[in-house]
Amino acid sequence: MNDNSTDFGQLGSIAEQAPAFEALDLLVSMFPDLPAAYITTYAKSYAGLAAQLNTPAEFEAWRTALQIPTEAVDLHGDSAGGWLAAETTVRGVLLRITGHGLTVTREQAEPQPREHGIPVVTLAEAVALMGALPMPTVGELAEQRHLVDPLDHVLEHLADERTS
Secondary structure (H helix, E strand, C coil), X not given: CCCCCCCCCCCCCHHHHHHHHHHHHHHXXXXXXXXXXXXXXXXXXXXXXXXXXXXXXXXXXXXXXXXXXXXXXXXXXECCEEEEEEEEEECCEEEEEEEEEECCCHHHHCCCCEECCEECCCHHHHHHHHCCCCCCCHHHHHHHHHHHCHHHHHHHHHHHHHHC
């Protein structure tokens, strides 16, 4: 789908990265409550964005907000651990999100079989192989509840506004 080489610096000026900054501004205005991310812009023959998240839960919040299908999520691993990755576009700008902090075994970190460059293992299979994730904190559980039931989240905010 995309050229994943690291040939940076092909754009002539920062002004040519303006579409990436505009896409980031749109994300901030549309999803102000998304977890903070380490965000980079890059310049190849186009402007792009990368958002690196510390946990799978933060990755899932972004994936859900951006409506990236679970089938489009790749599991990556090496001897140090694993991470999730997915791509989408925002206002025509490529956005790559990654969620780190996965604990994987050496076997799980081995390269997965690929057919035509596409992983054969689905996300559901990969998660099943990895086993249960650590128990979330109370705050994470509350946030996950809002991810599962966005209407509940909206109603809660409306109730908060009425009391103030």
